[in-house]
Amino acid sequence: xxxxxxxxxxxxxxxxxxxxxxxxxxxxxxxxxxxxxxxxxxxxxxxxxxxxxxxxxxxxxxxxxxxxxxxxxxxxxxxxxx
Numbered sequence: 001x002x003x004x005x006x007x008x009x010x011x012x013x014x015x016x017x018x019x020x021x022x023x024x025x026x027x028x029x030x031x032x033x034x035x036x037x038x039x040x041x042x043x044x045x046x047x048x049x050x051x052x053x054x055x056x057x058x059x060x061x062x063x064x065x066x067x068x069x070x071x072x073x074x075x076x077x078x079x080x081x082x
Contacts, residue, residue, distance in 0.1 A: 024054075027046050031076070032045070032076055032077055033074070052069075053065050053067055
């Protein structure tokens, strides 16, 4: 049996990659469609985003928190589109 040295876990990144940060910054305050992994599509205005979640203001003025893990893709929408 060999002794393997203990592996120190790497520290998670302090900030997101520039591509996703730029994408979300450009969409903040705009209408978006969020397509979920299981097929449902949510629409609303992007009001916030953090490392794990996306926050939408829905057309009925309610606020919805969606985990990024559940999202398949996000697309910008015009204010008049579904």
